[in-house]
Amino acid sequence: xxxxxxxxxxxxxxxxxxxxxxxxxxxxxxxxxxxxxxxxxxxxxxxxxxxxxxxxxxxxxxxxxxxxxxxxxxxxxxxxxxxxxxxxxxxxxxxxxxxxxxxxxxxxxxxxxxxxxxxxxxxxxxxxxxxxxxxxxxxxxxxxxxxxxxxxxxxxxxxxxxxxxxxxxxxxxxxxxxxxxxxxxxxxxxxxxxxxxxxxxxxxxxxxxxxxxxxxxxxxxxxxxxxxxxxxxxxxxxxxxxxxxxxxxxxxxxxxxxxxxxxxxxxxxxxxxxxxxxxxxxxxxxxxxxxxxxxxxxxxxxxxxxxxxxxxxxxxxxxxxxxxxxxxxxxxxxxxxxxxxxxxxxxxxxxxxxxxxxxxxxxxxxxxxxxxxxxxxxxxxxxxxxxxxxxxxxxxxxxxxxxxxxxxxxxxxxxxxxxxxxxxxxxxxxxxxxxxxxxxxxxxxxxxxxxxxxxxxxxxxxxxxxxxxxxxxxxxxxxxxxxxxxxxxxxxxxxxxxxxxxxxxxxxxxxxxxxxxxxxxxxxxxxxxxxxxxxxxxxxxxxxxxxxxxxxxxxxxxxxxxxxxxxxx
Numbered sequence: 001x002x003x004x005x006x007x008x009x010x011x012x013x014x015x016x017x018x019x020x021x022x023x024x025x026x027x028x029x030x031x032x033x034x035x036x037x038x039x040x041x042x043x044x045x046x047x048x049x050x051x052x053x054x055x056x057x058x059x060x061x062x063x064x065x066x067x068x069x070x071x072x073x074x075x076x077x078x079x080x081x082x083x084x085x086x087x088x089x090x091x092x093x094x095x096x097x098x099x100x101x102x103x104x105x106x107x108x109x110x111x112x113x114x115x116x117x118x119x120x121x122x123x124x125x126x127x128x129x130x131x132x133x134x135x136x137x138x139x140x141x142x143x144x145x146x147x148x149x150x151x152x153x154x155x156x157x158x159x160x161x162x163x164x165x166x167x168x169x170x171x172x173x174x175x176x177x178x179x180x181x182x183x184x185x186x187x188x189x190x191x192x193x194x195x196x197x198x199x200x201x202x203x204x205x206x207x208x209x210x211x212x213x214x215x216x217x218x219x220x221x222x223x224x225x226x227x228x229x230x231x232x233x234x235x236x237x238x239x240x241x242x243x244x245x246x247x248x249x250x251x252x253x254x255x256x257x258x259x260x261x262x263x264x265x266x267x268x269x270x271x272x273x274x275x276x277x278x279x280x281x282x283x284x285x286x287x288x289x290x291x292x293x294x295x296x297x298x299x300x301x302x303x304x305x306x307x308x309x310x311x312x313x314x315x316x317x318x319x320x321x322x323x324x325x326x327x328x329x330x331x332x333x334x335x336x337x338x339x340x341x342x343x344x345x346x347x348x349x350x351x352x353x354x355x356x357x358x359x360x361x362x363x364x365x366x367x368x369x370x371x372x373x374x375x376x377x378x379x380x381x382x383x384x385x386x387x388x389x390x391x392x393x394x395x396x397x398x399x400x401x402x403x404x405x406x407x408x409x410x411x412x413x414x415x416x417x418x419x420x421x422x423x424x425x426x427x428x429x430x431x432x433x434x435x436x437x438x439x440x441x442x443x444x445x446x447x448x449x450x451x452x453x454x455x456x457x458x459x460x461x462x463x464x465x466x467x468x469x470x471x472x473x474x475x476x477x478x479x480x481x482x483x484x485x486x487x488x489x490x491x492x493x494x495x496x497x498x499x500x501x502x503x504x505x506x507x508x509x510x511x512x513x514x515x516x517x518x519x520x521x522x523x524x525x526x527x528x529x530x531x532x533x534x535x536x537x538x539x540x541x542x543x544x545x546x547x548x549x550x551x552x553x554x555x556x557x558x559x560x561x562x563x564x565x566x567x568x569x
Contacts, residue, residue, distance in 0.1 A: 108324075112362040113158035114423040116531060119416040119455065122409035123465060127429040130422045132204075132403035132440030132448050134394075135368060136387075137353055137361065137377035138164035142527065144356065144379040146561050151568035152527060159361060160528030162421030165520050166449045169554055171513045173205040173447055181400055182206055182484055186501035189510035192518055192544070193525075193534035196459045200417075200452040200501060201514045202407070202482060206400060208445030210393040217253035217273070217314040217396070222301040223286060224321035226261040230288035233379070234355040238320045241352070241384035242283050246276050248389045253313065255279050256304045260297025261290030270308045294325040295338065305347045312490070314397055319367070320352040320378075323360030335363055339371040340438075346490070348398050348441065349373030352387070369424070372401060372441050394443035400486040402439035402494065405450065406432045408481045413503075415462035416455040418532065420521050432485060435494050439486070451517055453532070454479075477503035512550045519544050523562055538566035 120128070138161040145155050174183035183205045191197035221242060229235040246255070257268035257279075268282045301317045309315055325335075339349070349371040353364050361377075368375035374395060376387045387395055404427065409417050431437040442448065455462055484497045510518065519541050525533040526541075545551075545559045 107357055109156065109159075109357065109359045110362050111156060111158035112365070112424065117419050117421075117423055117426075118532075119418045119453075121411075121416050121463060121465070122414045123411040126409050126411060127432075128405075128407045128409070128417065128419055128452070129427045129429050129432050130405055130419065130450075131369075131425040131427060131438070132405065132442055133163050133369075133422060133425050134167055134440065134442055134446050134448055135161075135164050135365070135375040136168040137365065137375045139168040140377040140379050140383055141353070141359075141361065143557075143561055144377070146564055147379075148356070152565050155527050155565075157527060157529040160524055161424075162521055162524035162528065163425070163450070164421075165524040166421065166451060166517055167447070169516065169520065169558070170552070171203050171447060171449060171517070172550075173203040173513070175205060176207045180207075180497060181486060181495070182497060184482060184484070184497075184499040185513065186482070186499065186505045187511055187514050188479060188501065188503075188506040189508070189514055191453055192540075193522060193536045194453065194532075196455070196461050198454050198456055198506075199510075199514065199518065200454055200479065201510075201517055202405075202450045202452070202501070203513060204405075204448045204484065206394075206442045206444065206446045208393070209399055210397050210444040214249070214251045214393055214397050215312075215314050216310050217249075217251050217316070218256075218305060218308045218310045219249075219253065219273075219314075219396075220256045220258060220301045220305045220308075220317045221283075222297055222317050222319040222321075223257065223259050224261070224292060224294070224297070224319075225259045225286050225288050225290070226292035226324070227289050228292065228322055228324045228358055229355070231355055231357075234322055235286065235288045237378065237381070237384070238352075238354055239283050239286065240381055241378055241388060242320070243280050244381070244385055245388040245392075246279050246283070248392065249273055249276075251314075253310060254308045256308065257282050258297060258301045258304055259286060260293055260300070261288075262293060263290070264293065264297045264300045266300065266304060269304065292321075292325050294321065298339070298342070302342050302345060302347060306345060309346070314348075315346060316348045316350060316396060318350045318352065318396075320354060321364070322355040322358060323353060323362075323364040324358045325360070325363060336366050336370045339367050343370070343372040343438075347372075348401075348489075350395060351375045353377040365424070369440075370438065372398070372438075374441060374443070391443075394446040397444045398441045398489050399444045399446075400442045401489055402435070402437075403442050403448075403484065403486040404432050404437075404439040406483045406485070407452070408483070409454070410476070410478050410480060411457065412476070413457050413479050414454050415457045415459060418453045420451045420453060421524070422450065432483070435487070435492065442486075449517060451521055479503070479505070512548060515544070515548060516555065520558065523558075527565065538562055538569060542566060 138159060141159055142155060173185045176183040185203035187201040188198055191199045223238065225235065251273065253273045254270040255268065255273055256266065256270055259265050259267055267286070268279065271279055298319070301319070305315055305317055349368060350373055351364050351368040353359065353361065353375070365375055367373070376395070378384045378387065406429070425440065427437065478500055480501045482499045482501065485494045487494050522536045522541050526536055526538065541562050542559065545562070
């Protein structure tokens with residue numbers, strides 16, 4: 001049975017315990033603390049154990065200051081947790097002993113797991129439509145879990161999004177033809193986990209107009225400095241990441257910094273990008289404390305971005321947080337409505353996730369998907385450098401927005417198909433031609449890979465239709481037509497490109513592109529508890545990898561992750 005990571009509601013913090021607890025207060029003072037609450041700020045005990053629930057405990061005292069006994073806050077917190085019928089035994093165990101807070105380990109990470117894609121008959125439903133997704137957060141987050149010692153039964157299977165595993169890696173794809181925005185690579189071969197099935201590989205590569213550079217830019221760093229960001233793998237890592245980015249910014253323009261916790265603050269307002277020392281000083285001066293009012297922080301970040309808007313330039317908010325929003329909007333559905341209003345401003349969004357224990361993947365993914373943005377998870381300095389420096393132009397420079405894919409399968413050759421991943425990017429077929437419907441954003445030189453498992457029309461496992469017979473005439477040799485619809489970054493009318501996958505794309509022995517994509521998909525299906533994993537084993541993935549000729553450091557790391565999981569299974 002897989003270990004579930006459930007979302008635990010946080011109470012609204014109406015005041016701060018200044019300096020008392022890491023998760024609330026600390027470096028910042030409350031702007032509206034009551035006199036009753038102020039009495040609770042002394043003494044300031046040290047903290048023992050994990051701090052995942054520290055902010056919740058702080059907020060408990062803030063929420064019920066009248067319950068606090070005169071002799072201090074220790075008994076207040078203990079009795080508050082113990083008395084409430086909605087409190088768990090672990091929370092009630094929160095206690096004050098020998099001038100120390102003893103904090104139970106509680107994991108409140110939250111994820112959204114839509115129902116896995118199944119097979120569709122191409123005769124009755126020939127169109128598969130979905131928005132582009134170049135996010136990579138899911139793979140990096142799962143890597144973090146594995147490197148932290150999680151076994152296959154402990155990994156949060158809800159956190160697995162196969163398309164983000166696929167799109168984490170580089171592939172050898174065709175460049176766009178002259179005058180076109182995208183190049184498309186298609187390939188077909190047998191499916192290794194289901195005999196009689198095939199795989200269709202679709203790789204899309206955007207034009208690299210920037211060649212690693214970025215144009216004049218208006219960048220706003222929106223940084224979460226709430227108490228939950230105090231851990232070493234949160235704010236300190238975030239500071240290293242942004243410092244690395246600033247050191248490598250090649251273009252001209254401005255950098256602003258907006259922080260948010262219990263209140264929002266403009267730390268840097270339109271600083272010239274060439275003033276790297278001043279920008280880095282501002283980044284490294286930040287400290288964590290307070291509750292998390294992400295709504296007001298986002299409002300202010302977009303206001304600052306509009307103040308320094310560059311016509312024809314790169315206008316972007318880069319949000320960095322653990323996603324643990326507990327003041328203002330915190331519900332994913334409300335966040336989606338909020339950020340959709342902002343995307344019309346012409347300002348793009350990058351979301352960087354940090355940390356563990358209270359990480360809110362569901363909220364951050366929604367923000368990126370609905371706000372003309374991309375989403376990455378930063379678990380190390382190496383990953384930060386990959387996302388913000390090595391892939392700077394593809395991460396920070398959008399060359400096509402509202403990108404949608406529509407694949408039409410030919411029932412004469414394809415009996416049924418299943419898209420691997422992209423569950424939360426699915427669209428109705430009619431939305432493909434509707435320019436008011438949001439798609440995904442793709443950066444300069446970015447690649448997007450999609451993989452379909454298909455049942456050929458002549459397969460023994462093909463599903464026969466009695467009343468809607470299909471003429472088995474495959475003389476055209478076409479398997480599918482791939483349509484791509486996109487908009488230029490500063491335009492609202494879409495353009496259309498069309499490509500065909502046919503029998504000439506079939507390889508008995510798959511290319512390195514498809515062979516590696518197969519392995520990544522197999523791994524995602526295994527740890528994601530897929531219903532369609534067939535007879536896959538971790539040993540099969542390891543053996544398949546050793547047959548590859550062209551690998552790199554990131555692919556070797558993938559191999560090592562599979563090996564770690566296999567040893568623990």
